[in-house]
Amino acid sequence: MANTLIFKDIDFSDQVSADFLVDVSKLMKSQELPNKHILHSEGTICNYFFIIHTGLARAYYFKDGKDITAHFAIENSTITAIDSFIQRKKSRYNIELLEDTTLSYIVYDDLKKLLDDKPHYEKYARIFLENIYIDIAERIEDLLFHSAKERYAKLIQKFPSLLQRVNLGHIASYIGITQETLSRIRSEK
Amino acid sequence: MANTLIFKDIDFSDQVSADFLVDVSKLMKSQELPNKHILHSEGTICNYFFIIHTGLARAYYFKDGKDITAHFAIENSTITAIDSFIQRKKSRYNIELLEDTTLSYIVYDDLKKLLDDKPHYEKYARIFLENIYIDIAERIEDLLFHSAKERYAKLIQKFPSLLQRVNLGHIASYIGITQETLSRIRSEK
DNA sequence: GTACGATTTTGATATTTATCAAAGAGACTC
DNA sequence: GAGTCTCTTTGATAAATATCAAAATCGTAC
Secondary structure (H helix, E strand, O other), rough: OOOOOOOOOOOOOOOHHHHHHHHHHHHHEEEOOOOOEEEOOOOOOOOOEEEEOOOOOOEEEOOOOOOEEEEEEEEOOEEEOOOHHHOOOOOEEEEEOOOOOEEEEEEEHHHHHHHHHHHHHHHHHHHEEEEEEEEHHHHHHHHHHHOOOHHHHHHHHHOOHHHHHHHHHHHHHHHHOHHHHHHHHHHHH | OOOOOOOOOOOOOOOHHHHHHHHHHHHHEEEEOOOOEEOOOOOOOOOOEEEEEOEEEEEEEEEOEEEEEEEEEEEEEEEHHHHHHHOOOHHHHHHHHOOOOOOEEEEEEHHHHHHOOOHHHHHHHHHHHHHHHHHHHHHHHHHHOOOOOHHHHHHHOOOOHHHHHHHHHHHHHHHOOOOHHHHHHHHHH
16 A cells, blocks of 8 residues: 555655656646456466556455455555566566556656656656655564554554445455454454 | 576676676775674664675574574675665665685765766666566565475575574574474484 | 574464455446 | 355354463573
């Protein structure tokens, strides 16, 4: 659930940042898509970086036949098959919508061209990745040191609406437990 | 144990990359330091990015009074208090040497100045972070889907020398189990 | 070589979570 | 509103790992 606010750590008071925002906006295209729409399928290279305006998406993959949620993207969050988008390899992720959704997207080649043309914009890619790093490091610590119960509590504290909006099974796999265990946790107190 | 080869994904055949390497080299200073030397203490902002040439360092922090290893850096790896180095906040990590070590380091302000002067170098910061991302994503998957036994096996497969070089307790905390459990895993078969 | 401190192993038990199976509850179709 | 499908809960049991305590081993200083 990284990157809740896309450009949250960018100081847009300077000219370069303002220019960057304008140039990126020009590349972005908007779309409305229905629930269950597949944004990306595993085994293909992901060429899109999505920004969710309203609605909900999730990235998931299959591990020993089980459907595992790797990432949720709610309003004002971003999502892509990050393994593929970064490494330009076939992705192991699928991305699907869990609600009717309005989103924007940027095409990889357009973004790459922009960064090649204006290398000083690389700074924003770096900042974006730094933010991903911070989120993901927190998640590792969560997995190492918090019980299933604590991980669940933290998740709904951070994203209270999630519980009403997605299946238990998706939440359970996201925090690394079975659906049955999550059901029991929930029924306590 | 991210970033084993520092510049592994950089194509140095082009002129910009060659220039970058030269400029970074100019910023780097070398040092020999003894075992147990403290490279960084928690609660302070980390201004150094270390590259270990020979020897061994680890980053650790305290969680409920327990010493938890977050990262090992062996030969040709890098280490810093990444939370602090990225965010310029007080770090929760300590970094110590576990062997006599030769290393180089880059001062944050020097690196920042270089990136400000030559923004097209930001690309390398981005690539570095992408590599961190890939390592760390693998670690999450490890924690979610592999048993303690499997995590241990993977670790020593990747870094066979580690077992001879560091305490069991450090390895155990790195893979998220107790020392006793690791000892039992090791004594099996 | 003995003694001391640090590290690792072993033992007994408790806790957490998974697994497998089945029942219950909701939502939608006709 | 009966039937069907999906999602969630509940129950019984098993497996993995933690905890607490103590013993064994190792390394080093003297």
